[in-house]
Amino acid sequence: MSQDKKVAIVTGSAVSLGNAIATRLAKDGFRVVLQDISQENLDKAKKEFDNQGFESIAVVGDVSKRDDQFNVVKEAVKAFGKVDVFVNNAGVESVEPFLEIEEKEIDRVFNINIKGVIFGTQVAAEQMKTQDSVGKIINACSIAGHESYEMLSLYSATKHAVRSFTHSTAKELAQYNIRVNAYCPGVADTPMWERIDAAFVEHKGYEPKQAWKEFTQGILVGRPQEPNDVANLVSFLASDDANYITGQTILTDGGMVFR
Ligand SMILES: NC(=O)c1ccc[n+]([C@@H]2O[C@H](COP(=O)([O-])OP(=O)(O)OC[C@H]3O[C@@H](n4cnc5c(N)ncnc54)[C@H](O)[C@@H]3O)[C@@H](O)[C@H]2O)c1
Structure with missing residues (x-):
């Protein structure tokens, strides 16, 4: 097997943004490891x-x-034979x-969004530091992670933590030739956003799609995010150009949050 093709692992890649990212990396020429909690x-x-x-x-x-x-x-x-991304x-x-x-809810969300990123970064770095090439860790x-939203306090806290870990781990892992960056999407129409919209109906008495409209109406480029918008940024971060x-x-949100 040729060793020159790069290898990328994408967690949560059975559907939605992760799947668009994995597909794009495969088109970019990566060998891809799909990973997800849903076997089906x-x-x-x-x-x-x-x-x-x-x-x-x-x-x-x-x-x-x-x-x-x-294990992944x-x-x-x-x-x-290796893991590049x-x-x-x-x-x-x-x-x-x-x-x-x-x-229970605090533990669920922090376990996946924070512990998951910590463990993923540790396992990736342990492997990458044994390799000669540049390693790339790329976090969702x-x-x-830049703005704190009402009704999304736990989620916002975990994404702020991801931003912080991205900074700290970039500093610690630079000595091993490992880059650590993050992509920060805006509002993309995935099953996650269907659940967010339904929760606003349940807890705030919103009409269906009202939360979606409120979040998307002011986007400067004039449309909600598509999974490929996110995959484009990750493709760049995974490439030698980055x-x-x-x-x-890095925010990819069509113009919602300005930092
Ligand atoms: N959709 C958006 O608008 C949006 C915006 C900003 C950030 N994000 C972030 O992008 C990432 C992907 O979001 P999405 O909209 O594609 O979500 P999604 O819920 O549509 O899909 C998530 C995927 O991850 C898998 N998954 C969930 N828990 C897992 C676990 N413990 N281990 C392994 N796999 C697991 C699910 O089975 C699913 O396939 C998330 O980190 C999310 O916070 C999404």
């Missing part, structure tokens, strides 16, 4: 990759479990009035 959706995604002739493996796992994160890197190295994409939303949040942040960029958390 992962099987569908793998079949689609096979149909398109992309070189890939699929590994089921939960990013909040340290052993699962080590182990499987990647077994199949393809690790995209910490998997994440979950939480939409509730702050005063109603229970401990959000506009909610080798001089580290510790950045």
Whole structure:
């Protein structure tokens, strides 16, 4: 097997933004490791990759479990010999009035959105530091990592934490030739946003699609985000063209949040 093709792992890549990112990286010439907690959706995604002739493996796992994160890197190295890019994409939303949040919900969201990114970064860095090439760790942040939203207090807190970890780990891992950056999407029409909209209906008495309209109506480029808008940025960050960029958390939101 040729060693010159780069290898990328994308967590939460069975559907939505993660799938668009994995597809784009495959088109860019990466061997891709699809990873997701949903075996059923992962099987569908793998079949689609096979149909398109992309070189890939699929590994089921939960990013909040340290052993699962080590396993996905182990499987990647077994199949393809190395890991050049690790995209910490998997994440979950939480939409509730702050005063109603229970401990179980705090643990759920922090375990996936923060522990998941920490474990993913640790396992990726352990592998990348054994390699000669530049390693890239790319985290899913959000506009909610730059701005704190009502009803999204837990989610916003976790994405602010992702931004902070992106900065700290970029500083610590530079010595191993590893770059750490993040992409910060705005409002994309994925199952995540369907659930956010439904939660505004439940908790705030909104009409269906009212939250979606409120969040999207002021976007400067005049339309909501499409998954490929996000994949375009990740493709750039994963490429050699971004080798001089580290510790950045880059907004791709069509003009919503200005930093
Ligand atoms: N959709 C948006 O508008 C938006 C905006 C900003 C940031 N983001 C971020 O982008 C990332 C992807 O969002 P999305 O809209 O595609 O979400 P989504 O809910 O539509 O899809 C998420 C995928 O991750 C998987 N997943 C969930 N928990 C997992 C776990 N513990 N381990 C492994 N896989 C898991 C799901 O099965 C699913 O396939 C998230 O980190 C999210 O916070 C999304």
